[in-house]
Amino acid sequence: MKSLLLCSFLMPALVQAQGTTTSVQDGDWDDPATWDCSCVPEVDNAIVIHQVRITGNTFLMQRVHVTPVGSLVMDDYFSVVIMDTVINDGLMELIGDIDVDWALLNNATILIEGVMHNDGAIVMGGPNALIALDNIGNYDTIEGEGRICVAEYSENTGTIHGLIDFCDLTPTVAAPPFIDANSGSVAGSVTFCAGGSCGPQSVPSNDSAGSRIGPNPSNDFVRIDITSRSIVTVRDALGLSVSSQAASQPLVLDVSMLPPGIYTVTLERGTSETVRSLVIAR
Numbered sequence: 001m002k003s004l005l006l007c008s009f010l011m012p013a014l015v016q017a018q019g020t021t022t023s024v025q026d027g028d029w030d031d032p033a034t035w036d037c038s039c040v041p042e043v044d045n046a047i048v049i050h051q052v053r054i055t056g057n058t059f060l061m062q063r064v065h066v067t068p069v070g071s072l073v074m075d076d077y078f079s080v081v082i083m084d085t086v087i088n089d090g091l092m093e094l095i096g097d098i099d100v101d102w103a104l105l106n107n108a109t110i111l112i113e114g115v116m117h118n119d120g121a122i123v124m125g126g127p128n129a130l131i132a133l134d135n136i137g138n139y140d141t142i143e144g145e146g147r148i149c150v151a152e153y154s155e156n157t158g159t160i161h162g163l164i165d166f167c168d169l170t171p172t173v174a175a176p177p178f179i180d181a182n183s184g185s186v187a188g189s190v191t192f193c194a195g196g197s198c199g200p201q202s203v204p205s206n207d208s209a210g211s212r213i214g215p216n217p218s219n220d221f222v223r224i225d226i227t228s229r230s231i232v233t234v235r236d237a238l239g240l241s242v243s244s245q246a247a248s249q250p251l252v253l254d255v256s257m258l259p260p261g262i263y264t265v266t267l268e269r270g271t272s273e274t275v276r277s278l279v280i281a282r
Contacts (some may be wrong), residue, residue: 009091022047023070028055048072048090051225051250059083066090068108071214071223078112091215091223106131107144108195109215118142124164128219128282138184154179155240163189165194195281213265217279224265231268234278255280 021041027034029052035041040052045063048070055078062084064073071091074080079097082104092110100118105234107125112133119275122142124131129146136148137155156179171178177186178193187282212225224232230246234255235241240257245251255278 012173013248017078020045023050026051028053029058030055052224054078054094060086060161063087066092066108073212073214079271082120083088093212094212111214111216118158124162125146127163130215130217132217155181156184156186157183159187160190161185163191169192194210196223213276213278216277217281218255219280219282220254222253222255224251224267226251226254226267228269233266234270235264235266237263 001073012117020196021035021037021039021044022048023034024036025034025046030040032038034039034052035046037044041062043062046065048064048066051071052072052073055076057076059081063084064072064190066086066088068089069095072088073091073093073268074095077096079099080094080213082100083100085102085103085105087105087107088110089107090243091108094111095113097114097157098112099131100116100122103121103123104118104122105125106129108129110131110133112131114133115135115137116131116133117181118138119140121140122131122138124142124144124146126145129144130149132151133150134151135153138158138160140156142148142160142164143162147165147167150166150168152170156177160177161164166177166179168180169179171183172180176192177190179186214223217223224247226232226247226249229246229281231244231246232251233241233277234253236258242263243253256279260280260282263280265278267274267276
């Protein structure tokens with residue numbers, strides 16, 4: 001087990017959001033070409049309908065909406081401070097220290113390789129809402145309905161209530177609440193690993209071709225980012241192929257008809273082969 005290291009950011013003054021800007025292409029958050037305003041949305045509300053990458057330490061001082069077709073991703077370890085409302089209806093794959101100082105409304109999938117510190121409100125929006133991460137410290141409120149899967153260390157000095165299924169895969173206590181360090185309040189409606197194992201926790205790492213799979217776990221559609229021509233094959237637990245096709249650009253697979261379970265995704269590029277795990281959960 002490892003302890004949480006709190007972010008050391010100094011909090012600048014909050015800035016009132018001025019307008020709305022929308023992504024127009026895949027790209028970096030701080031690249032003006034990513035947005036319809038040809039600017040970096042430092043105070044404007046940001047609507048993400050593409051894959052937008054965070055490439056440095058970032059304060060989100062505006063309302064951010066990741067739509068069902070959008071994703072907010074990180075490839076390296078940075079610190080992100082949420083200082084307004086972030087709404088996730090798509091996919092967020094983050095690496096580093098994530099500090100919620102305002103509100104995070106998650107209706108879909110958030111994968112974090114690192115630590116989330118909640119000093120505000122995390123609201124889970126339904127039974128399919130998932131946050132899978134390495135470590136979490138809750139110092140304010142977690143509520144709503146959904147699943148929080150913790151691979152390593154969990155701490156609660158705040159309040160957890162609603163229909164939250166809190167699953168610490170490495171618990172250090174023998175009786176509920178199964179939270180490594182708990183001095184806060186946990187409602188009787190909160191369950192602990194009621195849905196079984198959480199599956200893979202960390203953000204998938206990039207290979208030489210830059211491919212990435214998400215959301216993972218998934219229940220309907222999976223996006224595979226591909227930068228060179230590949231044969232993409234999905235196999236079930238018995239090794240039987242359930243899907244195979246060639247692609248040379250990002251590919252979206254419909255897995256809504258596949259039974260829940262653990263699958264493998266193989267990307268073949270000439271003599272090179274990359275194999276990833278894919279969890280389908282409902």
